[in-house]
Amino acid sequence: MRLTLGSRPLSGNADRADEGRWAYRPDIDGLRALAILLVVSYHVWFGRVSGGVDVFLMLSAFFLTRGFVRRMAGPTPVRPATHMLGVFRRLLPAAAVTLVGVLVVVWAAYPETTWRPVWEQTWASLTYSQNWLLAADAVDYYARTEMPSPLQHFWSMSVQGQAFALWIVLLGLCQVVVRRRGLSPDRVVGTVFGAVFALSFVYSVIRTATAQQVAYFDTGARLWEFAAGSLLVVALPHLRLGVALRAVVGWAGLAGLLVLGMVLDVRGGFPGFLALWPVLCAAAIVASGTGENRFGPARLLASRPVRAFGRDAYALYLVHWPILVTFMVVNDRTEIGLVGGLGIVVLSLMLARALTWAVDRPVRAWRRNDASPLVPVAVLTAAAVVVAVPVGAWQTTTWLHEREVEARAQVMNPGAAVLRDPALAEIPADAPMLPLATLLDAEWTQLGRECTGDWATDAEELIGTCSETAHTARARRTIAVIGDSHAQQITAALLPAAETNGWGVVHLIKGGCSMGLDEPGMDERCEGWREAAIGLVERVKPDAVMTVVTRSDAGEDDEKVRPGVDRFVDRMQAAGIDVLAVRDNPRFAFDMFGCVVDAADPIDCAVPRSASLADSNPADALARPGVSLLDLTPWICPDDLCVGVIGNVAVYRDDNHLTRIYARTLGPSMAEQLPAQLG
Structure with a gap:
């Protein structure tokens, strides 16, 4: 998932109270690195969910809201439509390259029984609706679940994409109110997203208690985590914590994140009230890092080695899961082991670095060099075509093959009739067995x-x-x-x-x-x-x-x-x-x-x-x-x-x-x- 929307130095004459939310925060880059490392390590070695995704969701809304709030009452307000195009221009290209890579690997190494679900999930991932597809499968008795999909992790990016679209609309409406009524941006944003937090949190608790498997992928049950990030932007200037207390709060938050996946069944109990744990831990770390504090975790998180992982966090999230699932498919095993896990992690880091360098960085550079609104449209169109053409062609050629086989099925596929009439057993050696693997779900x-x-x-x-x-x-x-x-x-x-x-x-x-x-x-x-x-x-x-x-x-x-x-x-x-x-x-x-x-x-x-x-x-x-x-x-x-x-x-x-x-x-x-x- 995209973990920030521009975590870079911001200029301006913000007052000292606002310094913590406007200034570049290298420690938050480190927090993103910690979150992605937790996600990868728990997936690879423990077969569990760490809560790192919940941190990403909150931080995504934090950065999105921060950019809006800072400019709401200023001379250059945010243009919502342009901003939305810019957001998805940053998200989609790397995701599209990952999707194409997964298609190639599935075609070459996966059994044909997995092809059709992968096609469906490719389209769902491209359109940011993967979470709803997985929610339907979670309660579908007939869904084949022998092996996880290499695209299963796109559920969180779909939730994020849907939330981004909603947030930009809501923040745009907040901006209109602020500029027309002369109200405080903090007050308007706090009121709107406080209401979103309350409604979504109540829904999440109820939905998790009654249908947890669906709630896990339900955007409505996750919106409060985004709202928490928006409320944190509003709250930061009002947090008056002493140096010692900020250090204690920060280290407590960091420790809480590290032990979360070991203490709680995140995959089986989220996103109800239990998800407050990673959200509050991340908020504590962000709050503790404001101002100068040599004793808090900010210095550790802002260190160059830690931030190096944060630089490739989005790409690492994209590539690590397909590599992990492919390892299990090719080796026909579910236990990864120490050596296998190290290989998966190293390969993931290498591919993530390459994806960031070859795709994400050029897209960002193009944005800085050409501010034309046609640029994001061109990027989004190209990214969509790059995925749609191969998956569409693959589906079409397979469909034509299926129709050809069906036309010859009566003679070449008698089934149990051969037990009643042995003469039917003379079947051409090249006759394909039915059902075709791609049609097994039917x-x-x-x-x-x-x-x-x-x-x-x-x-x-x-x-x-x-x-x-x-x-x-x-x-x-x-x-x-x-x-x-x-x-x-x-x-x-x-x-x-x-x-x-x-x-x-x-x-x-x-x-x-x-x-x-x-x-x-x-x-x-x-x-x-x-x-x-x-x-x-x-x-x-x-x-x-x-x-x-x-x-x-x-x-x-x-x-x-x-x-x-x-x-x-x-x-x-x-x-x-x-x-x-x-x-x-x-x-x-x-x-x-x-x-x-x-x-x-x-x-x-x-x-x-x-x-x-x-x-x-x-x-x-x-x-x-x-x-x-x-x-x-x-x-x-x-x-x-x-x-x-x-x-x-x-x-x-x-x-x-x-x-x-x-x-x-x-x-x-x-x-x-x-x-x-x-x-």
């Missing part, structure tokens, strides 16, 4: 539209979890599929029979919430959702309800009936609804799709069926009139061997979910097991 079965008619509901618990096929309202029979992601995935095997017979299919699906009524859900809201979903099914009374009734786990005890699923079956039967009880598919201790993509021979990834499934179907205990047991194991694990590829189609999309394409080829096998009365 391998979830979706039914097309929100529930309508009798299935429409205002129940808050069911919002976004009920969908249906297009013709459900006029279908002669309807089957409701209810449960978790395993119920969702197996719907693809039901759809061919539903399409042939004109049945309607309804999804009541929530990831991690099975119909094992006594089974802990992956979401604390599972219990309420289950009851609402079952109540809707009991009210509408479809012809049948389908769910997965057993669970298999790699390396665990034998497959079992889900706890409490018998009570679900009892309720359905009491309502006169037939139950299609599906046996779970095998699960693995590794990513099966990744294995078959990387393996010289996919058979190397095969696992005996007995590794996660019982010898006989545990669901036999549920057998009774009105309950049909559906077991597709012979077509998932032929010859008692669970393989990753059948009929040139990947059976699994990860370590436990079937691909949509393969599940659909199971249609004939499922149709044979459906009860005759449905026909």
Whole structure:
């Protein structure tokens, strides 16, 4: 992130009380250096978050506000539009070069399964909206999270970019009030950003308590940290601390920053009231450095070696995370170690120095030599094009390849059909396996539209979890599929029979919430959702309800009936609804799709069926009139061997979910097991 907006000597005849906020502060450059070193070291060696980013956010607003406040009532007020262009002209070029570098590395060294998320995050980073994309993924059960994204750190720069735009607007309005009403800049700015601080802080505390993973990336929950920087500018002239007290305050702030990441779970507890810790620590350091004080931390922070790191702080933040993630991807490991970490840090420092020298410094020099408003427009346009052209071209060529493969899929990718007709096994050697790695995120079965008619509901618990096929309202029979992601995935095997017979299919699906009524859900809201979903099914009374009734786990005890699923079956039967009880598919201790993509021979990834499934179907205990047991194991694990590829189609999309394409080829096998009365 951009850590200052011009931390350089400022001229003017400011009075002595204002000296601490107008003068060049080399100790703040040192504070930026400390913050970035904390961020890098905690990322590399501890796998934790240090709180250094919170320091950056506060300091960014400090410098932005300082520049406005100093000129608000003077003869040369800030022009907000021009200033905003200048801010992003400083931010975007180095970020754009980093994005292009990441694209090249991902294309050369990352698995294809990561390409599509990286494309999405590249666009989001370029448009300063990465934090909202990550916030959505944080609560998305279906988001693939095996390895962090090399662009994940752009979330804070997106928050910063959004806050900068808002701050410039608010400061511009403050300037108008100051100049028209003759009011004190400090008073106006203090009032406005005091209100922002209060509102954002309350929102942050509430949001963090109720949805911390989303709050971490939520701009609204972070604005108070920026507001603290603005309020610090207003407060500095009024802080009358003695030499000894300033030294104590400064060293306490410095010590607080150093131990923060070790004491608190920053990633799991911020940005609520706990984030006051780094913000107040940074404020204490800034306040302690005003005036001459030989005993405070200012002299240490202002020393040449410390400030050398601050010079490249923005570039170091940009490059260190992609280098760290690439190291883990290439070496297929999550533990960095001392030697590996040193290599990452040294390489990061070298690339940061090069990025500052080759990009950031020339951009700043151009600004000083040419004040034309067209300069920032040209810089921003060039930076955007530098990123948009390669990522757009990459996406387009991949899309064309995907369409070409789809056109030949029926002949070259029969899937489970080869188990029923061995003649289909003659597949050209150059035929690509489906699904393509770049399309893996599309391998979830979706039914097309929100529930309508009798299935429409205002129940808050069911919002976004009920969908249906297009013709459900006029279908002669309807089957409701209810449960978790395993119920969702197996719907693809039901759809061919539903399409042939004109049945309607309804999804009541929530990831991690099975119909094992006594089974802990992956979401604390599972219990309420289950009851609402079952109540809707009991009210509408479809012809049948389908769910997965057993669970298999790699390396665990034998497959079992889900706890409490018998009570679900009892309720359905009491309502006169037939139950299609599906046996779970095998699960693995590794990513099966990744294995078959990387393996010289996919058979190397095969696992005996007995590794996660019982010898006989545990669901036999549920057998009774009105309950049909559906077991597709012979077509998932032929010859008692669970393989990753059948009929040139990947059976699994990860370590436990079937691909949509393969599940659909199971249609004939499922149709044979459906009860005759449905026909």
